[in-house]
Amino acid sequence: MVVKVYGSIDASPQRVLACLVEKEIDFEIIPIDLFKGEHKDLEFLKLQPFGQVPVIQDGDYTLYESRAIMRYYAEKFKSQGTELLGKTIEERGLVEQWLEVEAQRFHPPVYKLVVHILLASALGFPSDPKIIQESEAKLGKVLDIYEERLSKSKYLAGDFFSLADLSHLPFSQHLVADLGKEHMIRDRKHVSAWWDDISNRPSWKKVLQLGVFELPK
Numbered sequence: 001m002v003v004k005v006y007g008s009i010d011a012s013p014q015r016v017l018a019c020l021v022e023k024e025i026d027f028e029i030i031p032i033d034l035f036k037g038e039h040k041d042l043e044f045l046k047l048q049p050f051g052q053v054p055v056i057q058d059g060d061y062t063l064y065e066s067r068a069i070m071r072y073y074a075e076k077f078k079s080q081g082t083e084l085l086g087k088t089i090e091e092r093g094l095v096e097q098w099l100e101v102e103a104q105r106f107h108p109p110v111y112k113l114v115v116h117i118l119l120a121s122a123l124g125f126p127s128d129p130k131i132i133q134e135s136e137a138k139l140g141k142v143l144d145i146y147e148e149r150l151s152k153s154k155y156l157a158g159d160f161f162s163l164a165d166l167s168h169l170p171f172s173q174h175l176v177a178d179l180g181k182e183h184m185i186r187d188r189k190h191v192s193a194w195w196d197d198i199s200n201r202p203s204w205k206k207v208l209q210l211g212v213f214e215l216p217k
Helices: 011-022 042-047 066-076 089-123 129-150 169-177 189-199 202-209
Strands: 003-006 027-030 055-058 061-064
Touching: 003 011, 011 027, 011 066, 011 169, 011 202, 042 055, 061 066, 089 129, 089 169, 129 189, 169 189, 169 202
Parallel strands: 003 027
Antiparallel strands: 003 055, 055 061
């Protein structure tokens, strides 16, 4: 059965798509245009009451929140495609730890950078230089910790690629390609090598080929 993925080909939905490619799961993208407010349509709110993307439909099963979706498919198809959860309970614990770090430490500041540098004009409000400065400082401290961690292991949870690494792909891509902040990656030797590794995975290249995020004109 083909998994239906509701969302734009950007940010959090890309996280899910990369996971599905790694797990060799067929999918169909159902476009949801956030700038046209399609995520607030009544029919979509029946799937996702908070009006956010992505959402998946797997037969009669519906699930939202990108990291929950990734965990679901990594577990459901554990023996298929790339092992993304670790082979032992200890490895799984580290994967979960770094997934939480991504969600709670990395994501908030980089998300604010995306909003205030990339999206503010399209969303109809002025970017705030103070928020940009504060967010970059916070993100820098997080990446310093990543640099220390990645000096000791190839990937965040150990010497194996996992959901913990995959989850960083969409917003790190924005950091490098769209925000003028590539130096935050490149100034850190081990973070830079890690980024080159994970961003060159065939799964991520395939996701990027699906489409390019465009702001409304």
